[in-house]
Amino acid sequence: MRLNHLTLTNYRAFSRLDMDLPRRILLLVGANAQGKTSLLEAIYFFSTFTSIQASNDRQLINFLALNEPLAVTRLLAEIEKKEKKHQIEIRLILDQSNNNGNARLRKEILIDGVKRSAHQAVGLFNAVIFLPNMTRIIEGGPDERRRYLNLALAQTVPGYAQALSDYAQAISQRNALLKQLAERSSDPAQLDYWDELTADRGAFILFQRIQALEEMQSILTQTHRHLTRDKEILHFNFQSSLEITPTFFGSPDQNQNHLNVEKIKSNFLEELKLKRREEIARGVTTIGPHRDELRFLSNQIDLGIYGSRGQIRTALLSLKLAEVEWMFQKTGEYPVLLLDETLAELDVERRADLLSYLNNGKQAILTTTDLDLFEPDFVQTADIWQIHGGLVKPEKQG
Numbered sequence: 001m002r003l004n005h006l007t008l009t010n011y012r013a014f015s016r017l018d019m020d021l022p023r024r025i026l027l028l029v030g031a032n033a034q035g036k037t038s039l040l041e042a043i044y045f046f047s048t049f050t051s052i053q054a055s056n057d058r059q060l061i062n063f064l065a066l067n068e069p070l071a072v073t074r075l076l077a078e079i080e081k082k083e084k085k086h087q088i089e090i091r092l093i094l095d096q097s098n099n100n101g102n103a104r105l106r107k108e109i110l111i112d113g114v115k116r117s118a119h120q121a122v123g124l125f126n127a128v129i130f131l132p133n134m135t136r137i138i139e140g141g142p143d144e145r146r147r148y149l150n151l152a153l154a155q156t157v158p159g160y161a162q163a164l165s166d167y168a169q170a171i172s173q174r175n176a177l178l179k180q181l182a183e184r185s186s187d188p189a190q191l192d193y194w195d196e197l198t199a200d201r202g203a204f205i206l207f208q209r210i211q212a213l214e215e216m217q218s219i220l221t222q223t224h225r226h227l228t229r230d231k232e233i234l235h236f237n238f239q240s241s242l243e244i245t246p247t248f249f250g251s252p253d254q255n256q257n258h259l260n261v262e263k264i265k266s267n268f269l270e271e272l273k274l275k276r277r278e279e280i281a282r283g284v285t286t287i288g289p290h291r292d293e294l295r296f297l298s299n300q301i302d303l304g305i306y307g308s309r310g311q312i313r314t315a316l317l318s319l320k321l322a323e324v325e326w327m328f329q330k331t332g333e334y335p336v337l338l339l340d341e342t343l344a345e346l347d348v349e350r351r352a353d354l355l356s357y358l359n360n361g362k363q364a365i366l367t368t369t370d371l372d373l374f375e376p377d378f379v380q381t382a383d384i385w386q387i388h389g390g391l392v393k394p395e396k397q398g
C-alpha cells in the first residue's frame with residue numbers, strides 16, 4: 001500500500017497543498033501548531049472517511065473558506081494498491097448561501113471519479129495512525145476501545161462498516177420502541193422485527209471482533225515480549241455482554257473456534273427475549289456489541305487501572321504494531337503508518353526498536369518537533385520535510 005500523491009484544498013490550516021510522497025520514510029519536522037497532526041489526520045481520513053481528531057467534519061474546513069457563502073474543502077489522494085493506482089477524492093461542501101444559520105455539510109466521496117458511499121469506499125486505502133493522546137485506548141472509557149476496534153475492522157473486514165451503521169440504527173429504533181412500550185402498554189411483539197435486526201447485525205460485529213482479537217493476540221504477545229525484553233506478557237481481555245461469547249483470550253484452551261455467526265445470533269435473540277421485560281422497564285438495549293469491553297492485561301494486571309505511563313505507552317506501541325501486522329496478514333499489503341510525535345514518548349531502547357521496525361520497506365510518515373530524537377543513520381535514509389504555517393518544504397531526500 002502506498003500513498004503516492006496528496007492534494008489538499010481549504011483543509012484546516014492548508015489553503016493548498018500538493019505533494020508527491022516518498023515511497024518509504026518521511027520525517028515531517030516543524031514547531032508547534034504548524035500543521036503536522038492535521039496532515040496525518042488528512043491522510044488517515046482516506047482510510048476511514050472520518051476524522052480521528054475532530055468531532056465533526058465542519059472543523060476540517062479552513063477558517064478563511066468558512067467566510068465564503070460556498071465553502072469547499074477537497075482532499076485528493078493517489079494511492080497504489082496491488083500494483084494498481086486509484087484516486088480517492090473527498091469533498092466537504094458547506095453551502096451557507098440560503099439557510100438560516102444552519103447550513104448542512106455535504107460529504108462526497110469519489111473513487112476513481114465515481115461517487116461512492118463511505119461504506120463502499122472504506123477498505124481501499126489502509127492506514128494505521130498513532131497519536132500521543134491514544135493512550136486513551138488503554139486508560140479511557142470502553143467507548144474508546146470500541147472505536148479503536150471499529151476503525152481497524154472497518155478498514156479490513158468487508159461489510160463491517162455497513163453492519164456497524166445498520167446496528168446503530170437498529171439499536172436506536174429499538175430503544176425508542178422500548179421507551180414507547182413503557183409509556184403506553186401496546187403489543188411488545190412489535191419488538192420482534194428490531195430484535196431480529198439487532199441480533200443479526202450484532203452477531204456479525206461480535207464475531208468479527210472476536211476473530212480479529214484472536215488473530216491479533218499472538219502478534220501482540222510476541223511484539224510486546226520483544227519490546228519489554230521478555231518482561232511482560234500482554235493479553236486482550238474481551239468482555240462481552242452476551243453469555244455465549246468468550247471473556248478471555250490468550251490461552252489456547254480458551255480458543256473459541258466453535259463460535260460462528262449463526263450461533264451467536266440465535267443466542268443473542270434468545271437473550272433479548274429473556275431480557276425483554278427488564279429492557280422495556282429501562283428503555284434501553286442492555287446487551288450487544290455496543291456494550292462490549294476490552295481490557296489490556298500485562299502479566300495479568302489491568303493496565304487501564306494499574307499501568308505506569310511508560311507501560312501504557314509501550315503497550316500502545318505493541319498494539320499499533322500488531323494492528324499493522326494483522327492488516328498485512330488480512331489484506332496482503334502493509335498499511336501506511338502515521339506516527340505523530342511517537343518517538344518523543346518513548347525511551348531510547350523503544351525508539352531504536354521502532355526505527356528498526358520501520359526500516360523494512362513500509363511507507364511511514366513521522367512527525368517531530370525535534371529531529372535530534374532520531375538516530376543519525378535513520379535520518380540519513382529518510383526524506384525530510386519542514387512544515388511551517390501549513391506550508392511544506394522538502395529539505396532532503398533519503
Ligand SMILES: Nc1ncnc2c1ncn2[C@@H]1O[C@H](COP(=O)(O)OP(=O)(O)OP(=O)(O)O)[C@@H](O)[C@H]1O
Binds near residue numbers: 032037
Ligand atoms: N479549520 C481550520 N482552519 C484553519 N486553521 C486551523 C483549522 N483547524 C485547525 N487549525 C490550526 O492549524 C494549526 C495546526 O494544528 P496542528 O495540530 O496540525 O499542529 P501541529 O504541527 O501538530 O502542532 P503540535 O506540535 O503542537 O502538535 C493550529 O494552530 C490550529 O489552530
Ligand SMILES: [Mg+2]
Binds near residue numbers: 037340
Ligand atoms: Mg500535533
